[in-house]
Amino acid sequence: MDVVCHVITKLELGGAQEVAMRVVSSLDRRRFRPVLIAGPDGLLTEEAHALQGVELRLIPSLAREIHPLQDLRALWELVATFRRLRPKIVHTHSSKAGILGRIAAWLAGVPCILHTIHGYGVTPAQPYWLQRLLIGLEWMVGRVTTHWIAVSQADRRQGIEWELFTASKVSVVRPGIDPEVFAARIEAAERDRLRAALGVGPEDLLVGTVSCLKPQKSPEDFIRVAALVCQRMPAAKCILVGDGELRPRIEAMIQAEGLQEKVTLLGWRRDVPALLKALDVFVLTSQWEGLPCAILEARASRVPIVATRVGGAAEAIVEGIQGTLCPAGDVRALAGRVCQILGDARLRADLRNGSEELPEEFTIQETVKQYQSLYTYLLHSRRPAGNTMKLQPNRLS
Known part of the structure; x- marks a missing residue:
């Protein structure tokens, strides 16, 4: 079996983290031995420990914040880990783990180095000089990257425009979800009971979002939207599922807008499929994205969606x-x-009933299938001539 290491900065509740965990837990054990490498103190760490057949390695110095000395230590801890494990493939996720993980894999002599772009770390809010610096850093690390994976066509086009990679070195593989969990029907009485537990009466209309409270997701805009909606629609109530660094600011905004009886912060919840079924409208106010899993989950739940046109959102939602x-x-x-x-x-x-089933390309089963196909191709392409196989561009690019 070939060792495959997936590297991500922190196992918090987020699309990139959940995709990485689903992939390592689903890889064919007859062909691959999966190892998940992450920083400490994530909300999903205990769940990662429980993944059957997956080895979890925590790197104490691997953190999201930029800290030169700690980052250098994390780099060498990753190099040492790769030298011990001797993986054939290192597959990184997120910007920080992507930079350190790919450099460490190259220093350790790993033959295949992949990186999935879950949206770029380059954001509209950053000054121009910082944007150029980050693009330049991605370009440099790209020289040791065997293959790139984009979760959206938008990110693929952006990377080609920035000259991070050529068209032949990038594939689009969606961040799949398990649609059955979200598509399961719920009885009207159960939905009423769930809404009542959220303080929502039979005549109320419920608007909600699921997101980390961080600048990318712009939860402040969600509160601003909630204020306008509740002003115009007295029956409206709102819930925000998630937590993060901006929680104190969001709590202050709720107080300042007088929305204490209208907006509820639920924190992180593990019953998101049920909560989505309680909604009348799902809202996502992100400033930038790759392709948000929350939109795929809402679509699979057949909840009407209002979202920002960023990243791959337009590839997942039909207007x-x-x-x-x-x-x-x-x-x-x-x-x-x-x-x-x-x-x-x-x-x-009409929006609930007219929505078709989630296309196969957005399912975790298809994500795993395409990853495994790509792994196999890259491994064979590095073996002696005569043992190669052809890449199927219609599936992977």
Whole structure:
């Protein structure tokens, strides 16, 4: 069996983390021995320990914040780990783990080094000089990257434009979810009971989001949208599922807007499939994304969606079928779309009933299948001539 190491900075509740965990737990054990490497103190660490047949290695110095001495220590701890494990493939996720993990894999002589772009670390909020610095750093580390994976066509195009990679060195593989968990039907009485537990009455209309409280997700915009929606629609209530660094600011905004009786912060929850079924509208206010799993989960749950048009959102949502997309930061447009859906029961029903099943490309089964196919191709392409196989570009690019 070939050792495959997946590296991610921190096992918090997030799309990149959950995809990495699903992939390592689903790899064919007859062909691959999966190892998951991460920083400490993540909310998903205990779940990762429980993954059957997956070895978990925690690197104490691997943290999201930039700290030169600690980052150098993490680099050498990763090099030592790779030298002990002797993986044939190192597959990194997220910007920080992507930089350190790929350099460490190269120093350790790992033959195949892959990186998945779950959205770039280069963001609109950064000054121009920092954006160019980060793009340059990605370009340099890209010289030791065997193959790149983008979760959206938008990220693939952006990387080619920045000259991080050529078209032949990148594949689009979606961050799949398990649609059955979210597509399961719920009885009306059970939905009413769940909504009642959230403080939502039979005549109320419930708007919600699922996201980490960090700048990328712009939870402040969600509160601004909530304020406008609740002003126009007295029956509206809102829930925010998630937690993070911006929680104190969000709590202060709720107080300042007088939304204490209208907006509830639920923190991190593990019953997201049930909570999505309690919603009348799902909202995502991200400023930038790769392709958010939360949108895929809401779509699989057949909840009407109002989201920002960032990253691969337009590749997962068909306008007028699953919901609608608005420019990032346009709070009034987002609130207007939410109110339109809340105020039209027929439209809500059409959006719920007209949505087709989640396409196969967005399922975790297809994600694992494409990863394994790519691994096999890359491993064979580095063996002596005569043992190679052809890449199927229609599946992987």
